[in-house]
Amino acid sequence: MNIEDLAAETHDDLAGRGSSASGPAAGGQPVLAVVGRPNVGKSTLVNRILGRRAAVVEDTPGVTRDRVAYDAVWNGRRFTVVDTGGWEPDARGLAARVAEQARAALDTADGVLFVIDTTVGATDADEAVARVLHRSGRPVILAANKVDDARTEADAAALWSLGLGEPYPVSALHGRGSGDLLDAVLAVLPEAPRERFVEEDGPRRVALIGRPNVGKSSLLNKIVGSERSLVHDVAGTTRDPVDELVTVGGETWMFIDTAGLRRRVKEASGAEYYSSLRTASALEAAEVAIVLLAADEPITEQDQRIISMVTEAGRALVLAFNKWDLLDTERRLDLEQEIVRDLGRVAWAPRVNISARTGRATDKLAPALHTSLESWGTRIPTGRLNAWLTEIVAATPPPSRGGKIPRVLFATQAGVRPPRFVVFTTGFLESAYRRFLERKLREDFGFAGTPIEISIRVRERADRRA
Structure with a gap:
């Protein structure tokens, strides 16, 4: 799907939605989508807005793939920032799926931050994205990124030609101009609620953890009922933790889809290293972890290492064996022997045999989660x-x-x-x-x-x- 197709679909969708874009997102917190083509500095700018390194950043195009939401505060006002993958014209395969995720972020946003690499100028791809934004009806703030000093500010003025209003010179790397940019963002977003520091009880937090390509994102999508996490047969598609409120067993849970862990954090590098750190942070923020294993493959050393990561973090645990629909009788017998031999130390963990593809036994996850969480909080007089x-x-x-x-x-x-x-x-x-x-x-x-x-x-x- 190319950018022009996305523009037409976006226009048609918005035409049927009426005034749904005029108010803040559910819960009263407005949403800002950060969009642009690959490697213009979107995730770096997101980290600058958040004031911490939350989004994975690497000097390689296409690091961000899913749309990932973060809570942000500026001048005491709260809003949600959604980091997206890069839009590319005439994208195919995985790149097209990434573009669809960016488009989905646009559909649910109250405002858009369009990021352009000022050192390169407006490319054909940038102009194509600008046409999408024109048709969307969303307020747009144009961020002229990589303006690291006064000498390059003149280059930002050339972006007026996109017809999206005033370009705001900013350096995501150094923070130059970020205050003015955020003031402009708040000016176009619906009135944001004041930040409150009252802790509220929320849904139980569940981390989905496993090695790459065992079906974590597929399981989340199956439970949600839509493609919330990007799924592809390329291992390691997910790189940032993706939070989603889902209904399982008739109640709401906060599921966190995480990057697949190939190796120990200290042995990883680049984007994989930061994804591993964020997966570890997601586990620390969770109460219970569902460790997903591929039932059609032998239990690996990495599977065992991930389980150890959960137990060492002191989190409740549920083991979910995915792809159960692919098993024949011989493989099931072999798997039972592997579980006794390799997972005997966590024989206490509830086990659910599921299929993320067909939805088999996913309704059994909620009882297993409740069992683990109840034990996790048990006190003996x-x-x-x-x-x-x-x-x-x-x-x-x-x-x-x-x-x-x-x-x-x-x-x-x-x-x-x-x-x-x-x-x-x-x-x-x-x-x-x-x-x-x-x-x-x-x-x-x-x-x-x-x-x-x-x-x-x-x-x-x-x-x-x-």
């Missing part, structure tokens, strides 16, 4: 915990260490989300015994879907303290 511990230790005392058997004095639950326990003893407990205590905790109290932390605190004897 101290009296009950110590009665249980006394019984367990009496039946199976800890092994001796240095010829002496350490006495287990008492235990307390130090926290939840995840459950954390502290066991007070007169001596060190071997790791095998700590694993034994964890196993017995799970057998007697459940804790399905959550990691458990058990730490040992050795109390010094009175004569040693004297």
Whole structure:
């Protein structure tokens, strides 16, 4: 699909929408779409607006592919910034899908920030995008980017020829002119609500995590019912975390689609490195993670590493085996053996066998998420915990260490989300015994879907303290 086709479709869509573009987005927060052809500095400018490095930036065209929304504040006013992939005329394949995502962002925006590389000037592609924006009926702010000093300001004046109004010289890299640009943005957006610092309860936050091409974006799209995340058979299409409010099991959840993790963060480079960092940040912001695995392929070392990443972060966990519709009887038997052999350490995690393509068993995700989150927040009363511990230790005392058997004095639950326990003893407990205590905790109290932390605190004897 080329830019002219997008222009015609945009015009037709907007003609049928009436006045829907005149007010702020749902929730009262206006939306600003940042558009332009590839590698003009859109994501760098988004980071400048946000005041932090949130969007992936690399000196390579086409790094941003999905449309990705961020909350921004300027002069005490809140609005949503949507970073988009580059528009290219006569795009084909993946590039055409990226252009469609940019067009979808335009359809839902209250205003548009059109970014042009001033050092290059207005190209044919820029002029084609300008025609789309003319037909859209949206207010447009023209950002003449890469004006790093006064000498290049004159080049920005040439962009008046696009017929989109005054070009605002700005340097996304250095911040030059960004204040004036943001003042102009707020002037065209609907009245934005004042920023509030009151924390409100919201939907439970779910991170979709897995290695590339296991179907994370396909699953999100299936649940949402539209192509919210860009899907392509090229592994690694998603690079920024994509947030979406979705309805699963009759209630609203905040799903975060993340970039596929190929390797450890320290081993990644370029866009992959920053995508890995954002995936780690998305996991930190989530309460529970759905780790998606490809059921038609052997469980890999990277799958196991991603699961470890979730448990080490202390997040609740659900394992989802995708592409279940592709499995024959032999593969199912092999998979069961792989799960016992490779995933025995997380045997406590709920497992759902799904198909993102057909929607098979996706309705079972909500009960699994609830199970994990309930366990994640479970607290055992101290009296009950110590009665249980006394019984367990009496039946199976800890092994001796240095010829002496350490006495287990008492235990307390130090926290939840995840459950954390502290066991007070007169001596060190071997790791095998700590694993034994964890196993017995799970057998007697459940804790399905959550990691458990058990730490040992050795109390010094009175004569040693004297």
